[in-house]
Amino acid sequence: MIPLRAHSVLAVSLSAADVAGIAVLVALLALVVLAAVRLARKKRAAAPPAAPGEREALPPRGVPAAPPPRPAEKVRPAEWKRLAPEEHAAEEARRKEEYRRRKEEERADKERRRLEREEEARRAEEERRRLEREAEEAAARAREEERRRVEAEAGRTLAAGLEKTRGGFMSRLNALFGGTQAVDEGVLAEMEEVLFTADIGVKTATRLLETARERVRRKELSDPAKLKAALREEIARIVSLDGALDGAEELAVGPARPHVVMVVGVNGAGKTTTIGKLAAKVRARGHSVLLGAGDTFRAAAGEQLEIWAERVGAPVVRGKDGSDPASVCFEAAKKGATDGVDVVICDTAGRLHTKAPLMEELRKVKRVIDKAVAGAPHEVLLVLDATNGQNAIAQARQFHEALGVTGIVLTKLDGTAKGGVVIGICDELKLPVRYVGVGEKVADLRPFSPREFVDALFA
Numbered sequence: 001m002i003p004l005r006a007h008s009v010l011a012v013s014l015s016a017a018d019v020a021g022i023a024v025l026v027a028l029l030a031l032v033v034l035a036a037v038r039l040a041r042k043k044r045a046a047a048p049p050a051a052p053g054e055r056e057a058l059p060p061r062g063v064p065a066a067p068p069p070r071p072a073e074k075v076r077p078a079e080w081k082r083l084a085p086e087e088h089a090a091e092e093a094r095r096k097e098e099y100r101r102r103k104e105e106e107r108a109d110k111e112r113r114r115l116e117r118e119e120e121a122r123r124a125e126e127e128r129r130r131l132e133r134e135a136e137e138a139a140a141r142a143r144e145e146e147r148r149r150v151e152a153e154a155g156r157t158l159a160a161g162l163e164k165t166r167g168g169f170m171s172r173l174n175a176l177f178g179g180t181q182a183v184d185e186g187v188l189a190e191m192e193e194v195l196f197t198a199d200i201g202v203k204t205a206t207r208l209l210e211t212a213r214e215r216v217r218r219k220e221l222s223d224p225a226k227l228k229a230a231l232r233e234e235i236a237r238i239v240s241l242d243g244a245l246d247g248a249e250e251l252a253v254g255p256a257r258p259h260v261v262m263v264v265g266v267n268g269a270g271k272t273t274t275i276g277k278l279a280a281k282v283r284a285r286g287h288s289v290l291l292g293a294g295d296t297f298r299a300a301a302g303e304q305l306e307i308w309a310e311r312v313g314a315p316v317v318r319g320k321d322g323s324d325p326a327s328v329c330f331e332a333a334k335k336g337a338t339d340g341v342d343v344v345i346c347d348t349a350g351r352l353h354t355k356a357p358l359m360e361e362l363r364k365v366k367r368v369i370d371k372a373v374a375g376a377p378h379e380v381l382l383v384l385d386a387t388n389g390q391n392a393i394a395q396a397r398q399f400h401e402a403l404g405v406t407g408i409v410l411t412k413l414d415g416t417a418k419g420g421v422v423i424g425i426c427d428e429l430k431l432p433v434r435y436v437g438v439g440e441k442v443a444d445l446r447p448f449s450p451r452e453f454v455d456a457l458f459a
């Protein structure tokens with residue numbers, strides 16, 4: 001027993017066992033307090049993050065206050081372990097936020113680059129289109145200039161084109177009419193001889209002669225000047241088909257759209273060249289034109305037509321070499337209808353007319369064009385080479401029988417003395433001569449005027 005003396009009135013005496021017991025009790029109490037503190041900390045760490053307003057709220061009693069938020073710097077792995085649970089949570093949230101922000105920046109960056117790429121592609125496309133448009137406009141301008149140049153080229157006059165013919169049979173006739181003697185059988189016999197060698201055809205020459213003889217018999221033609229005037233009058237009547245003398249008109253474009261023109265003739269007659277010149281003329285009158293390359297027999301024919309089309313500024317429908325000409329013409333007429341073209345001109349092959357298959361082929365082409373555009377072709381132009389003389393008349397007859405020709409184009413008058421063939425064609429076939437060719441230029445394809453023709457012949 002240890003006596004304890006107090007200054008106070010209360011004096012307690014404790015044994016050694018009592019002291020040891022108290023010490024153990026105090027130690028146990030301390031342990032309980034420590035455990036309670038730990039438990040409280042764990043609970044806070046596991047709890048969901050506090051709302052912003054709650055964060056500033058005071059910690060519950062007995063629980064130490066949360067440390068102030070750390071600056072947003074990265075926590076190194078070594079430091080991570082030393083962090084308190086609430087610091088872990090804050091760090092975790094900071095990292096999540098940083099990750100979200102970084103992703104957001106990356107996405108925005110990607111979007112910006114995509115928009116930039118799109119803008120760049122749009123500008124490049126716009127530039128490409130602009131250049132293409134400019135090139136097209138420049139090509140169209142060049143074509144138009146070329147067309148105008150070709151159109152403006154002055155062609156020969158019909159008189160110049162008929163120079164050789166005038167120098168041929170007409171100079172002999174003029175010499176005969178220039179004489180002073182009265183018209184007698186001798187003059188008529190000489191006239192007969194000239195007319196029979198003038199490529200106007202036997203029938204026509206005979207008719208002209210008989211008419212003159214009859215009038216001489218009736219004493220109407222007493223002198224050569226009168227005989228000349230009578231012959232001139234008769235020829236004018238024949239070539240005008242008893243119609244107007246001044247009918248020098250360009251190709252008539254009827255109301256049907258497209259107005260389809262089928263061009264036929266033997267090879268080398270001048271079909272393709274005539275089509276080129278015609279297309280230029282029709283374009284110059286403000287009509288749109290489409291060409292059909294129906295001559296698929298000759299390899300270079302399509303290219304020749306394309307060169308003209310390029311010059312004139314007209315599209316061409318072309319088939320493969322050797323393909324069916326009827327199908328090419330069908331396509332051309334169909335395209336003309338679909339595209340709203342004013343005039344479609346179809347070229348055809350010109351193998352010798354004596355071969356029956358050519359006529360059959362052309363008949364088929366004509367039928368098929370009608371299937372593409374009902375009522376077409378509206379015009380079948382027969383191109384004849386004047387240098388063929390009376391042969392041209394024979395050709396005209398065959399083509400007309402097979403196809404129902406609506407008009408004649410007589411080419412190469414400039415290169416022959418056989419211009420009298422015009423008279424024979426008109427007289428025998430009663431077909432109108434629409435154009436005469438007196439050279440290679442566009443303007444050399446001249447609308448036929450009976451008066452001009454007769455004036456040029458008898459000048």
Ligand SMILES: Nc1nc2c(ncn2[C@@H]2O[C@H](COP(=O)(O)OP(=O)(O)OP(=O)(O)O)[C@@H](O)[C@H]2O)c(=O)[nH]1
Nearest residue numbers: 266267268269270271272273350411412437438439
């Ligand atoms: N001097 C002159 N030459 C012409 C005239 N018309 C056509 N030619 C020429 O005649 C030649 C034949 O003309 P083309 O147009 O190829 O004849 P084509 O009828 O199409 O001939 P194929 O395609 O073989 O059937 C070319 O050299 C033309 O330049 C003309 O009025 N006067």
Ligand SMILES: [Mg+2]
Nearest residue numbers: 271272295301
């Ligand atoms: Mg041709």
